[in-house]
Amino acid sequence: MLPKLTRYTRPESLEEALKLLREPGSAPLAGGTQFLAAANPDIEQVVDLQALDWRRIEVAPGWLRLGSLATLAELAQAEALSGPAGGLLRQAARRAGPNTFRNAATLGGLVGARLPVSELLAALLALGAELELAGEAPETVALDAYLDEPRGLIAAVRLPWPQAGAGGAHAIGRTPADTPIVHVTAWAGADGTRLAAGGVGARVARLARAEQALAQGVEAAVSAAAALEPPGDFRGSAEYRRAMLGVLLRRVLRDCGVKD
Amino acid sequence: MDIQLTLNGERLTWAVGPRERLLDVLRREGCFSVKHGCETGECGACAVLLDGQLAATCTLLAAQADGHALETVEALSRPGQPLHVIQQAYVDTGAIQCGYCTPAMVMATLALLRRNPDPSEAEARDALSGVLCRCTGYVKPVLAALRAARAMRGEALPPIDFGQGHEAPPGLFGGRPGGGAPSQADEPATPRGDGASTLLARVIPDLLIRAEGRKSVGQSEPKKDALKLVKGTPSFTADMEQRGLLHGKLLTSPHAHARIRHIDTRAAEALPGVHAVITYRNVPRVFYASGGQSYPNPQPWDQLSFDTKVRYVGDRVAAVAAETPEIAQRALALIEVDYEVLPAVFDPEAAMQPGAPMVHDEPDAIGILDARRNLVCHIDALVGDMAEGFAAADHLFAREYRVHQVQQTPIEPHVVTTWWDGDERLNVLTATQVPFHVRRMLAPLVGLPARRIRVIKPRIGGGFGVKQEMLIEDVCAHLTIATGRPVKLEYTREEEFRSSRSRHPQIIRYRAGVKNDGTLTALDMRVIGNTGAYGTHGLTVQTCTGLRGLSTYNCPSRRFDCDVVYTNLPAPGAYRGYGAPQAHFATESLMDEIAAELGLDNLELRRRNWVKIGDALPMGGQLGEGAGAIPTVLSSGLEQCVAQGMAAIGWHRKFDPAWRAAPGQPHKRRGLGVAICMHGTAIPGLDMGAASVKLNDDGSFNLLVGATDLGTGSDTVLSQIAAEVLGVPSEDVLIYSSDTDLTPFDTGAYASSTTYISGTAVKKACEEVRGQIFKVAAEILKLDSTEGLRLGGRQVWAPDGQSVSLERVALHATHVHNQHQIMASASYVSPECPPPFAAQFVEVEVDTETGVIEVKKIVMAVDCGVAVNPATASGQVEGGMLQALGYGLCEEMAYDDEGRLLTTRFGDYRIFAAHEMPEVQVILVETEEPSGPFGAKAVAEIPLDGAAAALANALYDATGVRVRQIPLTPERVWQALRAAEARRSPVEESEAA
Incomplete structure (x- = not known):
């Protein structure tokens, strides 16, 4: 209503x-x-916003630009999303929900909703996404900055492209396609390894401390992540989420080939 | 505002409001195939094609569709036209049960096949992932999609193998199969085909079944109502329009326990468009029990249409009837309620303690055992001598199991429309499993004699027990009486979650005495059943828990002791299985625990104790509404079920260490689990069904039954039984079910009774009609007697080879000589309650680091007697196992500390979707039940019984960790694994701490 x-x-x-x-x-x-x-x-x-021309997925020199009105179904099938980084995004879009959801939900809507759990947001964070915000003074902001402090109207999501590297994403749910209790995504690229997780805070977020600690090894990153204080709910307690963050961190880092 | 769109190829202009949902506009404009199942886009019953893509219309504004093209199932085949190949595939494969989500599934399939003419099974599952189905387990819809793909590619369609039946392998029947010993020779009776044509395996032990030459019984005939369901023709309660219709809406309690000091409805009444507001102040105070059960309804009678007290978050406070749903909603917000909030209690053991909040402190409720201690009733039963039983044991076991609250979640929510007809009788069109009970129970609440009430059951979008209640019919009736207008009351999904019914949570404490060889000597079952705020099915569900927990296995000493307790939770009620899934989780976990402790094979232990043909079921004489005589097992295919199930799941792998560890994944463990299930068939001496059969002058028959098809296919099964007796194809049987004015009485669709009870009534009525037909035929054929006459192929055949058509018999009887209507009615109530048996197997892979259980395969081999329609019977098992998986793994009604339900939408309350189901296999092991119609017994509820225990047993098999509480969520399993780890290495644990 x-x-x-x-x-x-x-x-x-x-x-x-x-x-x-x-x-x-x-x-x-x-x-x-x-x-x-x-x-x-x-x-x-x-x-x-459907009449706005914000649906295109295009590759420009150095950038992948995803129109904010592109649906998750379009992202999941987009040929422009190539290579390991594209695969990470496509998989996250495909896993975002059943086909009815993917056919309707848009990338901009998903970002704007700032969900506490979203593997696609985590993939975008791990790949260093930026947002093109429309307004009187158009600006580009980092996705994590927007998630902290939303403003403006999202015209597009931009990613440095192509990105060489390796990624990994793992999630835990009550059933294979359930909204995850905890999920972690990692991207090990030329400029280092980025980590993002959902289900361990108010919003999907970068694991900044774990990223920094990674220089001291995987277990150091896991320890750093354990300092988070996740919320608990009927899907899983804070204790469980904290423990699973560590388990999944190890797995995504293994997938990325990050060695201890 | 006006919107322009293309609907099914037609360019239209519609005037819509800015906040109208596309779903509502489509239905208003006559697209009734588009169904309401939720408001969050998660069930998909409202999905249509928007520019060719499947989209939920409940989360779209109508205005968003401006300029776009919509397609609904109405476009695929207009009335009178043949079906589209996709629709035909859904009909042919038996993919339709209640049919509420079928139009959306058909459109999902169309969208898939347009872009991908040759989809894989995974792609078909993904295409259906947005449409939740509670009936089919998606097995046959996926098959339908793949079959439709073949048809659309122009390929020849192979016949669908519904299991044509094959003889049992030698040694299986009567003999003892391989037992628990590992064997590579475990071969499934029928290997799975390419998925496109083989649906299920059937084992038919008794060659007599085919020797009798049955034509209709035993055939997987298409559903009688398939046409209207697959075309989306208006058939459900919400599809029937009434001029001048008002919309009802319930105001419910925000508090778990409160007294209403004062309620002010003046502002709501003054809102333009509001026609009535009803509360405890203007509705009579008449106590009742809402459970749809036989007269006299079991006590306590502790409910009122509206009370001065609310007992759970979601309990009724007031109701409004208004011109639109929106005005009704606004009116609710204007009702001022002054609550005195009271302490609440949610834990059933705390509720029994002195000083606990009294859920029912009203002095005038009827039949509460001890309201001060929140005790609804106490149930006990004893067979033998417990002290003797325990004294004879070599080992004693004491275990506690806990089961939780889950919901039925039919995709069609509760919905009812009431109106005064021209004779000023109150008509009640309602999605109910119990139309006759509703009329009888409604009459005193609304102060009308029952003869002034007519209850009509149209097609039902699933029930699973939640519609075995008179849940909201009284509210709607009060509103029609208050306004004189037709009123529709339809739950939202959130209301369905908050304010309907669910499965009883229980604490089950078993004590068992066992000899060294595994023979049971004593079983003592103590149950605390939490019936929430109201008694409704509290007595009878818990009684069934005792019956089912203490009947599968022979044991000289058995005791059941149960307290049914009030708390401030939403009242549970009837949910498919009805106390048995709870009992089976405990019993079948316990049997595995005993086997493990004694070092016995878990199947051998069960076999040593399970009931066999000729064994008495003494608890049946004490527990149950129809209690009295002690039933005896007359048929059992349990041994064969176990053998078939073992083969299908690959039981030998349990003994193969190489299989049990997943290669390259040291944190994964594989395991297999089993549970034995035994259920009942109807309530003996109580459940009654009746039918009337009339020969029409063209040789067709009208079959009127009180039995209530809620999507299961009972209309089809009953028609097949009639066709078999009457010697006609079942298309000549015109069935009409459940209308209190037109059809004979039936207790309703519950207790796994319809095929057995109503089916026998149909068979008897048809046999009576057959006798009348024979008399007329003998006259026409100038025979001295009717001896030796038989029916077949729409003819009456004489022993000398002469024949006369049924049409001629009918014309003769109505027009030519000694004119009379050939017609008969019959009733049936059974002294027996023949148990169906089943063996439930699951294969799991457990992630020991996260606690996630991945179910790889689920198999059930069921002895349901003769399957009258193998397609509908196996469909029952497939859909039932989906619900049972949810019970064991992921479904749970979760509350906050104040008793507020947290899981009020699909997604939060997770039910399995098409793309995440494990492999499902059903095997029908058919036996001939001597007391059943054509050898049939029940199949409806037993699929709910075994999965939870089989999962817990598989988890144990995989990891050595026993979890005695469901659901087996990742966190619960992880905690158990961690605790076991700590027990194994206490030193390291203390160091770590």
Whole structure:
């Protein structure tokens, strides 16, 4: 139920979208998978972004640019997502949910929702993603900075491309396709190893301390990660999540070929 | 605003509201194939093709579809047109059960095959992953998708092998199979085919079955209701429109335990569009029990339509009828309730302690054993002498098992529409398993004589017990009475999770006495059953736990002792299995524990003790509503079930160390688990079914039954039984089920009773009609007697080879001479309760670092007597095992400390989806049950019984760790593994600490 929602708009241009979004009670709408399910009662106007040309997946020199309105299904099948890094992204997109979800959910919507658990967000973090934010003063921000402090309208997700390296992703769930209790993704590239995890904090996040400790070896990274204080819920307690973070860290690092 | 879209090829302009969901608009515009199952896009019943892609329409605004193309199943085959090949494949493979999610599955298949004409099984599973199904276990839908692919590629379709039946291998029947000894010779009776044509294995021991020349019974005929279900034709409660319909909505309690000091409904009543607000203040105070059970309903009668007290988060407070669901929702927010919050109790043992909060302190509830101690009832039963039994034992075992609360989650939520008809009788169209009970139970609550109530059951989108309740019919009826208008009340998924029914959590404490050779001498079962806020099925479910826990194995001394306890949790009720899955988890875990401790083979130990043909079931004489006579086992294929199951799961691998360790993965351990299951078939001396059969003047028959097909296929099975007796193809049997005005009585669809009880009633009625047909035929054929006449091929045949068609018999009887209607009715109630038997096997791979159990394969070999329709029978087992897997592994109603349910949507409450199911194999081991119609007994509930214990036993087999509580979530398993590790190396552990 969205009791206050009285206006549906579908702007044809970014300027129009931004103008509409400045109106009080406005919210952007992409695939809708979270919008209607969450049913925020304060929303008065939805600004459906589907008419914006933000769906393309393209490779430019040095960059992979993923339009924020690309669906997860499109990401999962995109040929542009090649090599080990592309494989990591495609697998994460495919595992994000059943086909109905992947067909509707968009990359920008997924990022904007800042879910506590998302293997795709973790893969993007591990691959050093940045966001192109639209607005009066368009800017590019690192994905982890956005997750800490969201702002603006996500036009695209950009990744340095191609990336040479190796990646790994592991997750634990109650069933094979369940929302993970804990998941960890690693990417060992030319500029070092990045680690990201979900289910161990309020949001999917980089494991900065574990990354730093990695210089002292895998077990040092595991110890550093153990300092996190995950939330506990019916899927798994804080204690379990903390322990599993270590187990999965070892596994993803092994997959990346990171030796102790 | 106006939106323009293309729907099934037609360009349309629709006026929609800015916040209307696409689902609601599609249904308003007549696309009834698009079903409501949830509000979060997670069940997929509402999925359509949007620009060719499968999309859930409950999470899309209608306005989002502006400019797009939609396709629904209505486009595939208009009324009167032949089915699309995909639809035909769903019908032919038996992929349709309740049919509520079938249109979405068909569209998912269409989307798949358009982009991929030759999909693999994994791709087919992924294509169906967004559509949750609670009935089929996805086995046959996946097969349907692959078969449709072949058809669309233009390939010839092989016949579908529903297990044509083969004789048992020599030595299997009557003889003793390989037992627990390892054997490489374990070969499945029927090897699995290429997945595209072989559905199941059947073992038919008794050649008489085919020698009799049965034409309909034993055939996997398509479902009688397949056409409407696969076309998405309006058939379900929510699909039936009423002019002037109002929408009902329930206000429920935010507190687990509170008294309502005051309730002010004036603002809600003043809201334009609101027609009635009902609370305890304007609804009569009449106590009842909501469980749909035979008269007189078991006590306690501790429920009211509305009370001055709420007893769980989600309990009823008030209800509103308004012009739209949205106005009703707004009105709820305007109802002011002043609660006096009371201390709540959730733990059943704490609830029995002095000083615990009293869940039922009202003085006028009827039949509570001891409200002060929150005791609903006490159940006990004794066979033999416990002291003697334990004295005779060489070993004593004492174990405690805990089982949790899970929900049935049919994809169709509870939904009911009520209205006054022209005769000012209250019509109740409802998704119920028990229409006759609903009418009888509803009458006193609404102050109408039962004759002024008509209950109609349309197609039902699954029930699994949760619709064996009069759950919301009274609320809807009160609203129609208050407004004079038709009212629809339909639960959201969140309401379904919060405010319906579930499976009883229990604490089960076993004490067992066992001799050195494994013979049981004493079994003492103590159960504490948590029935939540209301008694409803509390007595009877827990009674069944005792019956099922103490019947599978012979034992001279047996005792059952059970307290059923109130707490401030949502009341559990009937859930497929009805106390037996709880009992089986404990019993079958215990049998493995005994075997391990005594160093015996776990199957040999069971075989030594399990009941065999001719054995009495003494607990049946004490526990159960129909208790009295002591039943005897008349048929059992258990030995064969075990042999077949062992072969199918590859039991010999259990003894192969090389297999048990996963190569290259030292943290993985493999194991196999087994559980033996025995269930009942109907409640003896109580469950009654009736049927009436009428010969039409074209030679077809109307078959009216009270039996309630809730998606299981019982209409089909009953038609086949009728067709068999009447010598006609079952298309000549026009079945109509469950309408209190039109059909004879039936207790309803529960207790695994329909095929056996209602089927026997159908058989008797048809035999009576057959006699009437013979008299007319003899007259036409100028025979002196009816002796030797038989029916077949729509003809009556005389011994001398003459014949006369049924049509001519009918025309003769109605138009020519001695005119009369050939018609009969019959009822059946059984003194017997023949147990179906099954062997449940699972293969698991356990990740010892994370506690994750990966189920590789699940096999059940079931003796359900003669399978009247092997496709529907195996479908029952496949879907049942999906639910049983969820029970053992992942499904759980989780609460916070205040008793608020946390798992209120699919996703949080995880049920298996198509792309994560293990390999499922069903083997029907058919026996001939002498007391059943054409040798049939039950199959509906037994698939729920064994999986949880088999999983726990497989976990033990893999890791040596015993977990006595379900579900076996990763964390629970990990904790157990860690504790075992600590026990093994206490020194290192203390150093680490």
